[in-house]
Amino acid sequence: MMAPEEVRSDRAALERETANSDQPAPTTPAGAGAGRHIPPASLARLTIYLRALSAMLADGIERVSSEELAEAAGVNSPKLRKDLSYLGSYGTRGVGYDVPYLSGQISAALGLTLNWRVAIVGAGNLGRALAGYPGFGSRGFEVVALFDADPMVIGQEVGWLRISPVDSLEAVLAKTGANMAVLSVPAEVAQDLCDRLVESGITSILSFAPVVLQAPEHVQIRKVDMATELQILAYHAQRSQVSQIAARARLAR
Numbered sequence: 001m002m003a004p005e006e007v008r009s010d011r012a013a014l015e016r017e018t019a020n021s022d023q024p025a026p027t028t029p030a031g032a033g034a035g036r037h038i039p040p041a042s043l044a045r046l047t048i049y050l051r052a053l054s055a056m057l058a059d060g061i062e063r064v065s066s067e068e069l070a071e072a073a074g075v076n077s078p079k080l081r082k083d084l085s086y087l088g089s090y091g092t093r094g095v096g097y098d099v100p101y102l103s104g105q106i107s108a109a110l111g112l113t114l115n116w117r118v119a120i121v122g123a124g125n126l127g128r129a130l131a132g133y134p135g136f137g138s139r140g141f142e143v144v145a146l147f148d149a150d151p152m153v154i155g156q157e158v159g160w161l162r163i164s165p166v167d168s169l170e171a172v173l174a175k176t177g178a179n180m181a182v183l184s185v186p187a188e189v190a191q192d193l194c195d196r197l198v199e200s201g202i203t204s205i206l207s208f209a210p211v212v213l214q215a216p217e218h219v220q221i222r223k224v225d226m227a228t229e230l231q232i233l234a235y236h237a238q239r240s241q242v243s244q245i246a247a248r249a250r251l252a253r
């Protein structure tokens with residue numbers, strides 16, 4: 001059922017906006033929302049909307065109401081409408097969202113229509129698992145290089161990639177055109193490698209190393225820490241147990 005609301009905003013305005021972007025050349029046209037500041041929580045939800053829209057596209061669904069999309073993404077529709085407003089998507093009553101267009105709009109805002117070429121430094125358990133993961137390609141990330149320092153590991157193949165010696169980091173980054181890096185190395189070598197990546201012109205780094213990395217302001221570093229996530233889960237699980245026990249105690253009184 002189509003809800004009474006929105007459809008995308010002016011396509012021409014969005015294309016004008018893209019024309020001013022100084023990002024790497026897009027691999028598809030459009031660039032809605034590119035360069036706009038989007039709050040982190042909305043940014044995280046946009047990735048969820050994109051996943052839901054991709055599933056709809058795969059099912060041949062062309063139009064969707066905000067209620068339907070909100071339900072598929074597990075949020076309420078006012079929040080979804082607010083999030084999409086950061087892309088300039090306000091909508092027209094009674095028509096719903098154009099699924100391919102909205103999907104392109106979100107992809108453009110997230111920078112996913114750009115050609116991201118990822119280098120992974122550290123070909124241990126994590127680096128190999130990431131390099132072999134088939135889901136990155138379909139989401140706009142191509143793994144183009146994998147490095148390690150261990151002579152026993154260098155030269156081995158992971159999928160179609162051959163592990164390069166980290167001594168050749170700068171040369172291989174330049175040759176492959178890598179513009180994003182993942183650090184999956186021990187903490188004690190992470191800062192040195194981070195510095196080398198930055199000196200090679202990499203400005204987007206995802207780090208798994210359990211250490212705080214220093215980098216110039218123009219460099220974006222995202223740190224993944226599963227232990228922290230588990231601790232947060234444990235905190236919520238504990239709170240929910242405590243409130244269940246309290247509720248049972250109240251009932252027993």
Ligand SMILES: NC(=O)c1ccc[n+]([C@@H]2O[C@H](COP(=O)([O-])OP(=O)(O)OC[C@H]3O[C@@H](n4cnc5c(N)ncnc54)[C@H](O)[C@@H]3O)[C@@H](O)[C@H]2O)c1
Nearest residue numbers: 122123124125126148149150184185186208209224225226
């Ligand atoms: N954030 C998380 O949730 C999470 C989870 C698991 C592991 N980790 C961290 O991720 C990192 C990798 O974990 P792992 O299990 O893959 O470890 P691993 O020991 O299996 O792999 C590390 C690899 O880095 C290589 N290496 C060491 N020094 C190097 C250098 N100077 N240049 C290039 N490569 C070098 C090693 O030869 C090895 O192959 C560790 O720091 C670990 O603590 C984080």
